[in-house]
Amino acid sequence: MIEVKSVVKQYGRKRVLDNVSLKIEKGKITSFIGPNGAGKSTLLSIISRLIGKDGGQVYLDGELVDGIDCNSFARKLSILRQSNHLNVRLTVRELVSFGRFPYSEGKLRAEDLDHIERALEYTQLKEEADKYLDELSGGQRQRAFIAMVIAQDTEYILLDEPLNNLDVKHSVEIMKILRRLVGELGKTVVIVMHDINFASCYSDYIVAFNKGQIVKEGNVEEIINKDVLEDVYDTNFVVQDIMNRRICFYY
C-alpha cells in the first residue's frame, strides 16, 4: 500500500499540493483526475521521488520512501512520465532491456532475458523488437515504454497521462494491457488521466483533485456522478449508464 500523509509542495508562494493525504490500495487501478494544475502529476512525481516535497511523508508498504535506497526503490516502484523524448537512438529491445537495470546492473542474465521477452509479448511488440524507436508510431512507442516498465517488474506502476496524444485504438490497447497487469500479475497501477470516461471504464478507484487538494475519492459510482464532477471541473455534466458503464457528457 502507498500511504501519503499531509504532503505539501509549493513553488515560491504558490501551493501546488496542500496537505494531501491518501491511501492507495494494492492490486487495483487507481486514477487521479482533475483539472489542469490540480496537483495530480506533482503528487505522482513526489511519490516516485522525481521531485522533492516541502512537507509530509510518503510510505511504501509501511516504510518511509525517503529512507529506501535508490536500487531497492526501483525494484518496487516504477514511474513513466508523459514526455519520453530520448536523445539516444535505441531499438525497442534495447529500451526494454534497460528495465532490467535495477536487477542486472547492465549485465543481462538468462532470467533478465526471460523478463524482457515476456514484456515484449505482453505489449505485442515482438515483431517490432529490433526496430528503432523513431521508426515506430506514437502508440507503439508508448507501448515500448510500458514494456520497459513491465520488464522492471515492480509491484507498483505509476503512469503520468499514458494516453496523451494517442488515438482511440491505441488508448484502448494500452488500458487493456494495464488492466491485465492488475488482473493477471497482481500489480498496483496508479494513473493520471485526462479522459474521464477512460478513468470511469478502467479504474477500480478514483481520486479527484482540485487546487492542490483532494476533493473526493472513492469507487467509480461514488466519483463519476454529476455533483462530484461539476464540483471538481466547474463545468456542466450529464452522467449516464451505458452498457453497465458510467459515461459522462460535458460538451
Added chain:
Amino acid sequence: MKKPYLLVILILLSLLSLFIGVRKVSFLDVLKLENAAIRTMVLSRIPRLISLILAGMGMSISGLIMQQLSQNKFVSPTTAGTIDSAQLGILFSLIIFPAASPLVKMLLSFFFALTGSFLFMFILRKIKLKNTVIIPLIGIMMASIIGSISNFFAYRYNLVQSLSSWMQGNFSMVIKGRYELLYISVPLVILAYFYTNQFTIAGMGEDFAFNLGLNYKTIVNMGISIVALISSLVVITVGRIPFLGLIIPNLISIYYGDNLRKNIIPTALAGAVFLLFSDILSRIIIYPYEIPISLTVGILGSIIFLYLLFRRKA
C-alpha cells in the same frame, strides 16, 4: 519617469569624461579658448566621447533587437556569433586587402557579421528544445568556434597581434579621423526605433507575423542587418565590447517592462551611460595608464549578468 535621470547622468558623465586624461585640461582653459586645450578636446576627448556614446547606444539597441527577434532574453551580438564573425571579416580584409580603407574593411566585416548572424538564426529555428538557456549556450559555442577559425588564420598569416588588438575593445586609440565611421550607426538606431513593433511581432514567429499581415522574412532580415552593421562598425572602430548588448536591455526591462516602444530610448541612454562609466573607471583605476575597456566591461558585465541569471531563477 526615469528617463530624465538617465539623461542627466549621461550629461554629467560626458563632462567628466571630457576632463579626465593624462593631459590636464581644465574647464577654464577651454573657456579661454586656449589652443592646446582646444586641440586636445577636438582631436582626442570629443571623438572619444562621441564614439563611446554611439557605441554604447548601438550595441545595446542591437542586443534589444536580437532579443526581440529570438524571443530570448539571453541573446545578443556576443552570444550569437555576430561579433566574432565581424572579427573574422576584419581578419580576412587584413589578409586579402591589407591596404584597404576602413570602409572596405567595414564592408567585409559587415558581410561576415551578417552571415554569422543568419547562421545563428537558421540554427535557432532548427532547435527543438527551446530552453531559454540552451539557445545562448549554442550561440556562445558558435561564437567560440568562429573565434577559433579566426585564430587559425591569424596564426597562419602572423596576424595574432593585430587580431588581439581588435579582440580588446579600447577607446584610447580613438582620435579624430579614426572614428567617423561610427556615425553610420545613427540612422540605423533611428530606423530601429521606427520598426520596434514589427520586431516584436516577428519574434512571436512566422505564423504569428503572417497572421497579422507582416512579411516575416523582410522584418527579420532587416533586424539582423541592422545588428550586423552596427556590430561591425563598433568592432572596426573600437573593438569588441562584451555583454553590453546583453545586460543593458535586461536591466531596462526590469524597470520598464517589456514594451519595446517604451524601452528603446532608455536602453540606448543606459547603454551609453554604462559604457561611459566603464571607460572613466578604466582610465582612473591605474592612472596615468589605462585598462582596455573590454576588461572593465567584462568584469562588471559578468557580475551583472550573473545577478540577472539568478534573479530570473528566483
Added chain:
Amino acid sequence: MKTKQRIYILSAALLILVLLYLLLGLNPFIWRYALSLRIPKTIALLLVASSIAFSSTVFQTLTNNRILTPSVLGLDSLYLFIQSLIVFLFGSSTLARLGENFNFILSVGLMVAFSLLLFQLLFKREERNIFFLLLVGLVMGTFFQSLSTFMQVLIDPNEFLVIQNRMFASFNNMNTEILWLALIISFLAVLFTLKDLKNLDILSLGRENAINLGVDYDFVVKKFLVLISILVSVSTALVGPITFLGLLVVNLARELLRTFRHKYLIVGAILIASIALTFGQLIAERLLNFSTPISIIINFIGGLYFIFLLLKESKI
C-alpha cells in the same frame, strides 16, 4: 560485432602511430636521448587525449546533448585565473619556489572546490537545470578571463614574460614536469567513479528515466562533474585549453561505432583522440617543423565539424 572490430582497427592504428612517433628518425647515436624526450611526451599526449575524450563523453551524457563540451563550464579560464592570481599576489619567484607539482595540486584542488561550490549552489535549487549551471559556468569563465587579463596588465611586463610559458602550455611546450602526478591523479579520479560507469548508459535516457531505474541521480551527477573538473584540470595544466577536441572525438566515436553503450563509446573516443593527437604531433614536429601549433589546427577542424553537425542534425 562490427563495433568491436572497429575498436580493434582503431587500436591497431594507434599502436602504429605511437611506434612511428617514437622510432622515426632514430639513429644509433642519439636514440637514448631522443627516446628520453619522446617517451614522456607520448605518455602526456595519450593522457591528455584520454582525459579529454573521457570527460567530454561523460559530459555529453550528463547534459543529454551532443554539441557541448566541458569547456563551457569555464574551468580552463579558472585555471589561468589561479595561475595569474598566484603571480599577481606573490610574484613569479614564488611560483617557481612552490614547484610545478605543488602548483598543480593547488590548482586542481581549487578547481574542484570551485566546481563543488557551484554545483552545491545550483543543485540546492528546486529546478535543477543543468543548462543553467552551464550558463553560469560560462559567464564565470568570461569573468575569470577578464580578471586574469586585468592582473596580467598590472603585472610587471618582464615578470609576465617569465610566467607566460607556464601559463600557456601547448603541445610543443608541454608541462611534463607534472606528468607523473597528473597520471596518478587522473587514475585515482577514474578509479573513484569506476563503479558508477555502468550508470552512464542509463543516464543517457534522461533524469526521470534514470531515477525510475534506480540511479541516485543527483549524487552520481555530482560525482561525475567532479571527475570532469579533475580531468579538465589535468589536460589544461599539461597542454592548455583545447576546446573542441572533445566535441570532435565524441561525435566521431558515435558516428563510427553507432552504439549508445558507453563501454564502447568511451574507449572509442579515447582511441580517436589519441590517434588525432599523435598524428597531429607527428605532422607538426616532423613535417611542419613546429610551424602551426596543433591545438589551433584541432580547434579549427573541431569547429568546422561542429558547424557541420549543427547544420546536418534535423533536431538538436
